[in-house]
Amino acid sequence: xxxxxxxxxxxxxxxxxxxxxxxxxxxxxxxxxxxxxxxxxxxxxxxxxxxxxxxxxxxxxxxxxxxxxxxxxxxxxxxxxxxxxxxxxxxxxxxxxxxxxxxxxxxxxxxx
Amino acid sequence: xxxxxxxxxxxxxxxxxxxxxxxxxxxxxxxxxxxxxxxxxxxxxxxxxxxxxxxxxxxxxxxxxxxxxxxxxxxxxxxxxxxxxxxxxxxxxxxxxxxxxxxxxxxxxxxxxx
Numbered sequence: 001x002x003x004x005x006x007x008x009x010x011x012x013x014x015x016x017x018x019x020x021x022x023x024x025x026x027x028x029x030x031x032x033x034x035x036x037x038x039x040x041x042x043x044x045x046x047x048x049x050x051x052x053x054x055x056x057x058x059x060x061x062x063x064x065x066x067x068x069x070x071x072x073x074x075x076x077x078x079x080x081x082x083x084x085x086x087x088x089x090x091x092x093x094x095x096x097x098x099x100x101x102x103x104x105x106x107x108x109x110x111x112x
Numbered sequence: 113x114x115x116x117x118x119x120x121x122x123x124x125x126x127x128x129x130x131x132x133x134x135x136x137x138x139x140x141x142x143x144x145x146x147x148x149x150x151x152x153x154x155x156x157x158x159x160x161x162x163x164x165x166x167x168x169x170x171x172x173x174x175x176x177x178x179x180x181x182x183x184x185x186x187x188x189x190x191x192x193x194x195x196x197x198x199x200x201x202x203x204x205x206x207x208x209x210x211x212x213x214x215x216x217x218x219x220x221x222x223x224x225x226x
Contacts, residue, residue, distance in 0.1 A: 004154065032213060043202050043217030044155070051212075087155070091213075099171075100215075102154030 003027050006088050006103035013110050016077045021106045023088030024070040031098055033071050035064050036087040038105070044087055047073075078110045115139045116218035118203050124224045131190040133221050135203030143206045144186040145215070146170075146178060148199040155202065161186055193225045 007022045023033070032051055036044035048057045050066040057064050061082065063074045073086055089102040115138035125131050135144060146158040147170075157170030159178040167178050175197060179187045190197055203218040 034215065036217075041220075043204075043220050046214050046216055049212040049214060089155070097168075100157065102156070104152065104154050 002103075003101050004088060004090050004103040006086075006106050008106060009104070010107045011109070013075075013078055013108070015079055015110055015112050018074070018076045018078070020075070021073040021086055021108070022070060023073070023103055025090045026069075027090055027092035027101070029093045031091040031093060033066055034089040034091070034100075035071070035073055036089070038085045038087055047086075075108070078108075080110045080112050083108055083110045116203060116205060116216060118201075118218040118221050120221060121219065122222045124226065125193050126226050127194055128192050131193050131223065131225075133188045133201055133203075133223070135186045135188070135218060137184055137186075137205055139205075139207075140183055141205040141207055142183075144180065145204040145206070146176075146186065146188045147202045147204060147217075148172065148197075149202060149220075150199050158188065158201075190223075193223075195225050197223065198225045199223060 003026050005024050013019055032049050034049050035047040037047055038044045048064040053066055053068045055066050061076050065072050085105045085107045087102055087105045089100055091098055091100045117136045119134045143162055145160040147155045149155050156172045158172055158176050159167055159170055161167045161180040164180055177189045201221045204215050206215045
């Protein structure tokens with residue numbers, strides 16, 4: 001069973017059409033939930049860190065929220081340049097240390 | 113980009129040959145990581161380092177070794193490359209920014225093992 005599940009796997013939007021990406025997790029003792037953006041052929045680019053349920057962070061057209069079981073990345077009035085794969089990761093304690101597990105990502109395409 | 117470079121950026125090699133990938137950082141970060149990224153999988157941690165000569169295994173460490181003799185360099189070695197190690201490899205560092213732990217990635221190395 002995957003500890004981090006992202007949905008949908010792929011999403012196509014028209015420019016200006018707002019939507020949300022989901023990241024659900026099953027780990028216990030969350031020590032942080034991370035969102036990244038990855039463009040083709042490049043490394044992931046850090047977007048947000050969320051630590052506790054109810055926390056929200058915003059950056060331009062993106063807003064990340066966190067509950068006890070999932071996080072949403074809301075994209076408001078997206079533009080074609082928002083097209084990318086969005087990755088979610090969770091950090092949690094395991095065996096005296098911490099583990100960071102990534103989801104498989106959501107590929108977002110925004111058409112003009 | 114947190115001053116992270118990876119070399120080479122692309123490499124094609126044959127099964128059974130040794131391969132070393134280099135990660136170089138310029139900002140004196142203590143923690144460094146090696147990940148691999150494959151279709152259908154999330155990023156998976158291979159090894160990480162928490163200081164010079166201090167390293168530990170990640171979830172997919174079999175077939176890989178690492179070394180960190182200087183703060184700025186973290187090397188990943190495939191002693192005898194196999195086709196299953198064909199992947200894109202990313203190096204990362206982590207740092208505390210305004211109380212938040214953030215991880216920054218390098219540009220990646222695309223490795224093909226024939």
